[in-house]
Amino acid sequence: QSVLIQPPSTSGTPGQRVTISCSGSSSNIGGFTLHWYQQLPGTAPKVLIYGRNQRPSGVPDRFSGSKSGTSASLAISGLQSEDEGDYYCAAWDDSLNAYVFGTGTKVTVV
């Protein structure tokens, strides 16, 4: 059972803005950088947000991350059909001495 909790699903229409929350604790989100990963259907995950809300080259600026205390969120603005997939937050956890992934959120474009 993951220590980073995300909503199981969210949906939006094309062009809409959606946000995904990630709730943790002082031993993970509260003390370390938070990362976001995108997994499109049938493919390997890839990193979306790393460091201090940085995006790797090729990731559109429609994706943005924020963190406050022991919680974080990923915002997708201008939602597109190709954004459909699963999104995971992740961080190092000092209590577990392990990297932990969130429970994952399925994004559907309706």
Add this chain to the structure above:
Amino acid sequence: EVQLVQSGSEVKKAGESLKISCKASGYWFTRYWIGWVRQMPGKGLEYMGIIYPDDSDTRYSPSFQGHVTISADTSINTAYLQWNSLKASDSAIYYCVRKSGYFHSDFDSWGRGTQVIVSS
């Protein structure tokens, strides 16, 4: 360009041993943490552990400690994930991953995954 090329799908029986591989290229292999992430059918991502090839420092998730072995061969830039006795519950896709820097950092490169099917 960083590439992580994983070995092919495996179909095994419970109790058998298995070693899957991940050949890295496009970067200095010994200077980056490399490891494994499990994804069981229809489920989320689970961190298994990482190894620093330069000195073989290996860090396991408590959930996987003692159940698998992570190793690396610096002569051929390849990381491995090994089981001595598979269980049906080991059926999953296993992704090879590279840390972008220090071991708290993100996984900036992923292999395509190796599917392992274990029959009971």
